[in-house]
Amino acid sequence: MATDTAQREAHWHRTRNLMIVHLVIWFVFSYLVHWFAPGLNKISFLNFPLGFYFAAQGSLVVFVVQLFVFAKQQDKIDREFGVAEED
């Protein structure tokens, strides 16, 4: 294997950070916004009460977009460290 240990470690470090960033976003839209739903419902968004909107649509949109972005970012990291698969 051509990849040396230091490079592997650097790659894994970046991979782990990316994972943490995405899980923080995930945490906010999975739990935090729903915890405060009663308060958010007082705000209106596209005529929806905001707390309801997040649970019915908003969080879902965030998850979908997030996963496409994640796939791109992780691929970029893999290429940068030369550990991506051949195309």
Next chain:
Amino acid sequence: MPLFKKGTTFVENLPKIYGLYTGGFLLFFALMAWFETLGMKADTIGILFVGFTVVIYAVIGWLSRTMQVDAYYVAGRQVPPVFNGMATAADWMSGASFVAMAGGIYLGGHAYLAFVVGWTGGYVLVATLMAPYLRKFGCYTVPDFIGTRYGGNLTRFCAVIVLVIASFTYVTAQINATGTIAARALHVPFEVGVWFGLLGILLCSMLGGMRAVTWTQVAQYIVLIIAYLIPVFWMSTKQGFGAFPHLVYGEAVQKIMELEVVHQVGVLKPTGDIAGQFPGLKALTVLHATPGEGFIASWRFVTLVACMMVGTASLPHILMRYFTTPSVRAARTSVAWSLFFIFLLYFTAPALATFTKLQLLDPSLATSIIGKSFEEVSALAWIKNWASIGMVALKDFNGDGILQINEFFIRGDIVVLATPEIAGLPYVISGLVAAGGMAAAMSTADGLLLAIANALSHDLYYKIIDPKAETRKRLIVARVLLLFIGALGAIVASFKLTGILGAVAWAFCFAMSGLFFPLVLGVWWKRANRAGAIAGMVLGLTAGTWYLYMVKWGGMKPWWGMDDLRFGIIGASVSLVAMIVVSLMTKAPDKETQAMVDEVRIPRGETILGSSH
């Protein structure tokens, strides 16, 4: 000109094949609509819809037959990300999602949306923590990963046990759903419907294993999503919300919130023994968009979300779909596509629930029933139809002859099926919805049955009992097991032990109690070892099951409002603690295992397990 260019492969022709298939299905739909105007009977249309689609799936299953191990277990690892996304979406969206979700939101309001959030957000865990690494590992089944990463037959065996418990709980609910739909559409008794459903399911998977299941699931996704979206678009156009209602139904939500005050939703409650009088039926007593106030309400919401999400990332029939992509990169994009295709249905369900509710509550609409006279309402065709089979009921508690909100009872499961009738859409839509529900339940049942049968045939039979078995024998064992487990599922399903939704939520909790941390830590924590993994699986599953038993049957008061749908929280917490403590108390994994984990973490290079093992 030939349809497919010479020298092109099956995979290259996929867009064309499924394009033609989709066109063909829409044509069939148009044909049925035309026949209806010519006077074809509603029953005949229903039979044709369900019969025609099931035959198509069976043909795909037969065309995909195989005698190769990697084709049988992982579809030859050549499924392109977008198609794998569709297959996963069908695998994922069960009869419960299709049939019961909108009804659940209709009756349960905001609190029920925890399922919508939980059943989508779980894919973030799948993508970031699991799928790419499991793909790199090159395993055939989930216990294959656990057994190789931690080593030892006992470890593998524990994983098989958790998998079987979780998936079997789930599959009975799905066979139950196929039976219910088949019985209604084909006019046969439920017990016969169950066996008919099972026959369809087995035809899709027996001959071709994962390869056959993959290509039928793609076909089933196309049917189910068309069947879910067309009625909503149709209804919203009719009600003047435009052809794409998702962004504008906020107005409808506000209207409902105003009408809830007028109709006193949540204030008027039914009195007397409703459960005994109308089993399974409920009156609307929960506000649509208003979340419960206070700590316990929020806590119950987020714990349900957590169980569904972590459960998603632990369910073997979902994880194994990502073993079929051509590369690690493809596995990642495939998770994103899966969620996109799932999202199309899940962000429509609340819209559907909202429109249906508005139709019943809004006195300015012709379809409304609340506030009208009993005489008028009980003469409606859809009320009569569904009341005759005990799915809808009316009862005048205060004797004023006017239907109040607490005097109308409906079974949540029928909201999706009845909506076309409530809205006065032609019957062809009902036939379409029945075909969609059938596709949803069949595709999930297929994935689950295959997950169980593969774990038993590959991990238990081949890896533990008879490692020298030749390919032919292995694949025959796999098929016999499939048949046997399917039959067992159908027998259990015909007892109708739990409601569809209860069984589904339990499956998630079982899976997360036993499998989540051994899987995640297997990749993310090099120090995790065999003893730790075994402790995590055994103690997690035991603790979860104990809590379920105590809360459901043992008369224990739930801790912090965590009922039997949320027992995974207990199981997974115990699993995590046990796994860390036991791992740290015992020896670190050997050099070889650590090197294996390093290899799993980078996409490049050979898979850990050979392409045929």
